[in-house]
Amino acid sequence: MNKMLMLFLCCQALNPCEQDIYDAISQDWQSVPVKFCMQGIEAISTPVLDVLPPAGLYLFDKKDIARTGMAAFIGDCVVVLSLKMLVNRERPAGETSRLDSSFPSGHTAFAFTQAVVYSHYNPRLRIPLFVYATVVGFSRVYLGKHYPTDVLGGAVLGLAVGFLAVRFTY
Numbered sequence: 001m002n003k004m005l006m007l008f009l010c011c012q013a014l015n016p017c018e019q020d021i022y023d024a025i026s027q028d029w030q031s032v033p034v035k036f037c038m039q040g041i042e043a044i045s046t047p048v049l050d051v052l053p054p055a056g057l058y059l060f061d062k063k064d065i066a067r068t069g070m071a072a073f074i075g076d077c078v079v080v081l082s083l084k085m086l087v088n089r090e091r092p093a094g095e096t097s098r099l100d101s102s103f104p105s106g107h108t109a110f111a112f113t114q115a116v117v118y119s120h121y122n123p124r125l126r127i128p129l130f131v132y133a134t135v136v137g138f139s140r141v142y143l144g145k146h147y148p149t150d151v152l153g154g155a156v157l158g159l160a161v162g163f164l165a166v167r168f169t170y
Contacts, residue, residue, distance in 0.1 A: 042139055080110075080154075087101060105151045107139075115158075
């Protein structure tokens with residue numbers, strides 16, 4: 001967790017550049033069809049829904065994949081919420097609470113974790129899963145919910161949790 005905090009602090013040094021990127025994506029690139037699509041991505045990528053794939057896999061007797069998926073889900077919950085409590089970065093819109101703070105992006109972390117875990121068991125899904133995770137991250141900035149470094153931190157965190165879940169449950 002120390003490395004993640006260091007990453008956050010280093011990213012803060014890029015704040016003026018980050019603000020320009022955030023403004024370009026969340027304000028200048030707006031269009032009704034893209035916003036509608038990004039809102040759909042936001043709805044289906046809600047971290048709470050990430051418990052559904054392991055539950056479904058368990059019901060269809062894919063217990064090894066379900067175990068890894070559930071371990072990854074729990075790992076994400078613990079690490080994401082701990083970092084949100086520790087860092088407590090204000091969201092771009094200004095509102096914040098410790099459990100709902102901006103860094104790291106939970107949506108992004110969970111999406112990248114899922115991409116790692118499920119592509120490990122089905123390599124043919126690797127490209128679609130990582131494209132999905134990347135679009136989830138982009139949607140967080142596009143919709144004005146997170147700064148780019150929140151998304152970057154979420155992606156790195158998600159990759160790490162996914163690889164650890166696979167490593168320790170496979």
